[in-house]
Amino acid sequence: MLKKGYVQVYTGNGKGKTTAMLGLALRAAGAGLRVYIGQFVKTGPSSEDKAIKAFLPSVKIKQYGPDGLIKPDNMEDAIQVTLRGLEKAKQALFSGEYDIVMLDEINVAVYMGVLKVEHVLELIHNKPHNVELVLTGRYAPEAVIAAADLVSELGEVKHYFNAGVGSRIGIEE
16 A cells, blocks of 8 residues: 555664554554565564454564573574574565564664674565554664664663663553
8 A cells, every 4th residue: 555665673672563554453453454574583472472462453463482591502502593583574575465564673683793794784685665664672772773764762861770670561561
């Protein structure tokens, strides 16, 4: 349905990158657009996953994170899981089934060394002209920022995590 799709990046150390992406997914679903969300680095059930599956049939969400934290002792497995996820994300991007493809935490996957910046740049440079591509995560590489059409950097001014408040169901997860 989009005549022209752009590349959006949500990055920075502040809270709200995934939340902004999910707000866009909600808006797009309301407009009748078909959305694919691939979540990198993340695993397990989340509130957004449950809500999307229950209420937004035009939004498909998949997770491509390794089991557990990415550490030196499971790096090879983490790379393989992430590369398989990247292939599925590519299939979604080029399938013609989706108007918007969102790759949540893909910048973190690059930062952690389970993806290469070249993988992300290939997606950006080869995406279909009518598909919007949204990339999230801290540590967006400069090359990704340069290649994007829109970049929003969310900065932390104050965060209750610093006062010992952990993530909360329905707010951060």
